[in-house]
Structure formats: C-alpha cells, structure tokens
Amino acid sequence: MSTDHDRVSAGRPQGRRPGASSSRQTILDAARSRFARDGYAGSTIRKIADDAAVDASLVMQFFGTKEQLFAAVMSITPGALARMAEAFDGPTDTLGERVTRAYLGVWEGDPRDSEPLLAMLRAAISNEQASAQVREFVQERLLDARGSRLNNDTDMTLRAGIAASMLVGVIVGRRIVQVPALVNEDLEALIARIAPGIHAILTAQPELRQR
Amino acid sequence: MSTDHDRVSAGRPQGRRPGASSSRQTILDAARSRFARDGYAGSTIRKIADDAAVDASLVMQFFGTKEQLFAAVMSITPGALARMAEAFDGPTDTLGERVTRAYLGVWEGDPRDSEPLLAMLRAAISNEQASAQVREFVQERLLDARGSRLNNDTDMTLRAGIAASMLVGVIVGRRIVQVPALVNEDLEALIARIAPGIHAILTAQPELRQR
DNA sequence: GGCTTATCTCAACAAGTGTTGAGTTATGCC
DNA sequence: GGCATAACTCAACACTTGTTGAGATAAGCC
Structure with a gap:
C-alpha cells in the first residue's frame, strides 16, 4: 500500500516554505492605506492589488476574502489603543x-497606527463588522481593560464614552471632513482649546438646571 | 409651412401637466431613508425604487442621476440648520x-430633519460632494450666517468648529456606531453631561500649561 | 537531477451597478 | 372624440465587483 517514500515524513515539511516573499506584507500595507482613504466599500481588491503591483487573485489567495483582508488590516493596533486607555490613569x-493629547497624538502620528483607525472609522459607516469594532473601541477597551477607579463605574463609563465620541468627532472633522478651522490649526493649539472641554466632561457635575 | 394649428400656442402649455402624481415625493422620501440608513454607496437606485414601489428608470427620469437624487435629498433642511445656528445667540x-440642546434636539426630532443630516454624515465618508457639504455645515453656516458677536472672529470660528465637530461625534456614537452608553441614556441626561464640556470649549481660556 | 510545495498570473464567471431607449398608459386641453 | 405631453414600465446595455480554477514559475529538500 505505501510507496517507497511516505508522503510526509512525520511532521517534517517539504517543498517551498511559506512566507518567503514580501508580497503578503506589501499587500497588507496597500490595503491599510486604501481602506483608510476610500473606506471599505470604496476600496476594491483590484485597486489594492494594483497598489501592491500584484494580481488580484493573489490577494484572495493570501487573505481568502475581502472581509478577512479588512479584518487583517484592523487587527494591528494594540499599542495605540493601550496608549489611549492609559491616559485615563493619573492625577485628576x-x-x-492627558486624554486629549493621547487621542489626537495617536491620530497624528505613525500611519501604521492612524491609518487602521481611520479605516475603522470610515468603514464603520457601511460595514457592520467595523461598526462593532468602533463600538467596542469607544466603549470597552477604553474602560473595562483598566479598573476605572476614578468614580463609580457606570457614571465614569458614560463620561468616558462621551469624551471618546467627542474626540473621535474632532478627528472626523480634521482628517475626514477636513473642516478648514480644524485643519489649519496645529496640534498643540488644538489640544489647548479642546482639553478644557474634555476635562469638564470627565470631571464636572452634570448641569441639573432645567432650561 | 405651418399647419393649421401651431405646435405650441405661444407659452400656453398643452397635454398632461407635470407633478400630477405623488410618485416623485414618494421616491424622495424613500431615498432620504435609504441614504440615511445605508449611506451613498450602499444605497442603490433599484432598492430606492422598490421602496417607493416604482420602476428604477422612473427614478432616473425624475432626478437624472444618482448624484442629483442625493443632492435633492440633501437640500431639504434649512430650518434645522437655522435652529442650530441660532443657539449661539443669547446669554453667555x-x-x-443651548448649543448642545439645539444640536442633539435636531438629531432626535423629526426624521425629515435628522435623516438628511444622517445621510450627509454617512455619505461624507465616500462622497466628496457630501463631504464638502458637511464641511460647509460645520464651518460656515453655523457662524458666517450670523455676525458672531461673542469674541473676535477667528477665535470664535475655531471654538464653534471644535464644538460642532464634537457634537457631531456624539451623534455618530449614538446614531451610527451605537455605543451602548450613549444609546441607553435619555436625551436630557445626555445633555446634562455634555453641556459643561461644550460650554468650556466655547468660553474657557485655552490651557497654556506646557505638559 | 526529481519531487513537493508555495507564490503568482491569466482568463473567466456570476451578480449587481447606474444608465438608456423604446414602448405603453394615463391625464388634461382643444 | 383627437392630440400633445407627462408618468411609467420593460428589457437591455456597458461596466465593475468579488471570487474561482487552471496553469506557470520559483523555491527548498532528497
């Protein structure tokens, strides 16, 4: 039954080794930029393949499907998330x-951090997977990961959720919609103007005045 | 050369009158909801036509092109914009x-106001026309339309641009991404938490502290 | 050299897109 | 009634999309 050489000699690999080429990483980089610039629906496999100087079907062969390629792009920002979450710790x-600087800083820094986040934002509009990811990003990772020791839990969760949404709004205005007033200002000036508002959200007593 | 009856008797119309049917408005309503829910790219002429119980080519006949249909949907919210802009006037x-209540109020009220704005937001991601419209909305209409008499002009423009972006961020979190903490809270509680932050943005001195 | 496996290209499919043109039905004026 | 015009439907177009299968080339082990 068995030929003179068994097909695979007990775990030892044979033939060409996977990962020898750099194409996979090139495709991933191209996809990251495309998704950030054109969103999920606006990015096509063919365009990404062209950016990477590669055939479209190679993209499929490496990543299986467009959604899986997108997921691969999304799952490369644990460091940036941690930096934002950590900003909540420290003197009141x-x-x-701190929070304002951490947020805006991540979005102005290394494209490898900001591009996946931009892509996530753009895609959140048309893609449920990305929407869920933004939801989790704003809600859970920023709070549940740390013990949230500032106030009682649910109140601080709400405050942080509002603050995070607001900062994301500023990013949308500056990086996506490109509101002139926000684009023209440099980062430090912007932080100086925004920080008091975020501080108030995170610390102030809610206004009970009834209109 | 001329027959016994001239083709058109000098300006007086003839034959069936335009606008007799309600289909045009039905299509416009369907498009408004679709664009708000699925964005520009995600909304198809055929789906909109189906919602309106009408053939797809009738949509084209009425509105010419998908972009023009989108433009028609966008251009029906002067009242809501005015309400938001006016909130800047009044006691400091x-x-x-006031500003927080005006913004969130418009987005929670009549779908004929909020849906075009939601559609505008969703489309701003993939459609340059909509992006320009959001830009103008945040930047100009909220300030240039009124004389901005609170502070010196450019400073107040920046403050209002930041505040508007932040409030749009809250809307994105509540209506699009649907962050649980924002969705579960009722409108008044949300306003009470957000107003102090917006107030600080619009009135506080920028923090000059240098980290 | 052979053999096995991975990387990569080419051509094509099936589905969905916006858009078009011809034809049909309904409405209103003479 | 007849006639002009609008409202509306049907079928098809040209194109793009994600995805697939077969085949060619290259790399690593015997």
Missing part, C-alpha cells in the same frame, strides 16, 4: 489634557 | 446648554 487635575 | 452663561 490634568486628566482632560 | 447658558451658551453650552
């Missing part, structure tokens, strides 16, 4: 500035 | 609450 009187 | 000590 500089809380607003 | 309740400024944050």
Whole structure:
C-alpha cells in the first residue's frame, strides 16, 4: 500500500516554505492605506492589488476574502489603543489634557497606527463588522481593560464614552471632513482649546438646571 | 409651412401637466431613508425604487442621476440648520446648554430633519460632494450666517468648529456606531453631561500649561 | 537531477451597478 | 372624440465587483 517514500515524513515539511516573499506584507500595507482613504466599500481588491503591483487573485489567495483582508488590516493596533486607555490613569487635575493629547497624538502620528483607525472609522459607516469594532473601541477597551477607579463605574463609563465620541468627532472633522478651522490649526493649539472641554466632561457635575 | 394649428400656442402649455402624481415625493422620501440608513454607496437606485414601489428608470427620469437624487435629498433642511445656528445667540452663561440642546434636539426630532443630516454624515465618508457639504455645515453656516458677536472672529470660528465637530461625534456614537452608553441614556441626561464640556470649549481660556 | 510545495498570473464567471431607449398608459386641453 | 405631453414600465446595455480554477514559475529538500 505505501510507496517507497511516505508522503510526509512525520511532521517534517517539504517543498517551498511559506512566507518567503514580501508580497503578503506589501499587500497588507496597500490595503491599510486604501481602506483608510476610500473606506471599505470604496476600496476594491483590484485597486489594492494594483497598489501592491500584484494580481488580484493573489490577494484572495493570501487573505481568502475581502472581509478577512479588512479584518487583517484592523487587527494591528494594540499599542495605540493601550496608549489611549492609559491616559485615563493619573492625577485628576490634568486628566482632560492627558486624554486629549493621547487621542489626537495617536491620530497624528505613525500611519501604521492612524491609518487602521481611520479605516475603522470610515468603514464603520457601511460595514457592520467595523461598526462593532468602533463600538467596542469607544466603549470597552477604553474602560473595562483598566479598573476605572476614578468614580463609580457606570457614571465614569458614560463620561468616558462621551469624551471618546467627542474626540473621535474632532478627528472626523480634521482628517475626514477636513473642516478648514480644524485643519489649519496645529496640534498643540488644538489640544489647548479642546482639553478644557474634555476635562469638564470627565470631571464636572452634570448641569441639573432645567432650561 | 405651418399647419393649421401651431405646435405650441405661444407659452400656453398643452397635454398632461407635470407633478400630477405623488410618485416623485414618494421616491424622495424613500431615498432620504435609504441614504440615511445605508449611506451613498450602499444605497442603490433599484432598492430606492422598490421602496417607493416604482420602476428604477422612473427614478432616473425624475432626478437624472444618482448624484442629483442625493443632492435633492440633501437640500431639504434649512430650518434645522437655522435652529442650530441660532443657539449661539443669547446669554453667555447658558451658551453650552443651548448649543448642545439645539444640536442633539435636531438629531432626535423629526426624521425629515435628522435623516438628511444622517445621510450627509454617512455619505461624507465616500462622497466628496457630501463631504464638502458637511464641511460647509460645520464651518460656515453655523457662524458666517450670523455676525458672531461673542469674541473676535477667528477665535470664535475655531471654538464653534471644535464644538460642532464634537457634537457631531456624539451623534455618530449614538446614531451610527451605537455605543451602548450613549444609546441607553435619555436625551436630557445626555445633555446634562455634555453641556459643561461644550460650554468650556466655547468660553474657557485655552490651557497654556506646557505638559 | 526529481519531487513537493508555495507564490503568482491569466482568463473567466456570476451578480449587481447606474444608465438608456423604446414602448405603453394615463391625464388634461382643444 | 383627437392630440400633445407627462408618468411609467420593460428589457437591455456597458461596466465593475468579488471570487474561482487552471496553469506557470520559483523555491527548498532528497
């Protein structure tokens, strides 16, 4: 029954080794930029393949499907998320500035951090997978990962959710919609203007005045 | 050369009158909801036509092109915009609450106001026309339309641009991404939490502290 | 050299897109 | 009634999309 050489000699691999080429990483980089610029629906496999100087079907062969390629692009930002979450820890009187600086800083820094986040934002509009990811990003990772020791839990969760949404709004205005007033300002000036607002959200008593 | 009856008797119309049917408005309503729910790219002429119980080519005949249909959907919210802009006028000590209430109120009220704005937001991601419209919305209409008499002009423009972006961010979190903490809270509670932050943005001195 | 496996290209499919043109039905004026 | 015009439907177009299968080339082990 068995030929003179068994097909695979007990675990030892044979033939060409996977990962020898750099194409996979090139495709991933191209996809990251495309998704960030054109969103999920606007990015096509063919365009991504062209950017990577590669045939479209190679993209499929590596990543299986467009959604899986997108998922691969999304899952490369644990560091940036941690930096934003950590900003909540520390002295209360500089809380607003720390959080504001951490958020805007990530979005202005290394494209390998900001592009997946931009892609996530753009895609959240048309793609349920991305929408869920933004939801989790704003809600859970920023709070549940740390013990949230500032106030009682549900109140601080709400405050942080609002603050995060607001900062994401600023990013949308600056990076996606490109509101002139936000684009023209440099980062430090923007932080100086925004920090008091975020500080108030995170620390102030809610206004009970009834209109 | 001329027959016994001239083709058109000098301006007086003849034959069936335009606008007799209600289909045009039905199509417009369907398009408004679709664009708000699925964005520009995600909404197809055929789906909109189906919602309106009408053939797809009738949509084209009425509105010419998909972009023009989208433009028609966008151009029906002057009242809502005015309400948001007017909130900037009034006593300074309740400024944050007024602006916050006006913004969130429009987005929670009549779908004929909120749906085009949601559609505008969703489309701003993939459609340059909509992106320009959001830009103008955040930047100009909220300020240039009124004389902006609170502070010196460019400073107040920046403050209002930031505040508007932040409030749009809250809308995105509540209506699009649907962050649980924002969705579960009722409108008044949300306003009470957000107003102090917006107030600080619009009135506070920028933090000059240098980290 | 052979053999096995991975990387990569080519051509094509099936489905869905916006859009078009011809034809049909309904409405209103003479 | 007849006639002009609008409202509306049907079928098809040209194109793009994600995805697939077969085949060619290259790399690593015997």
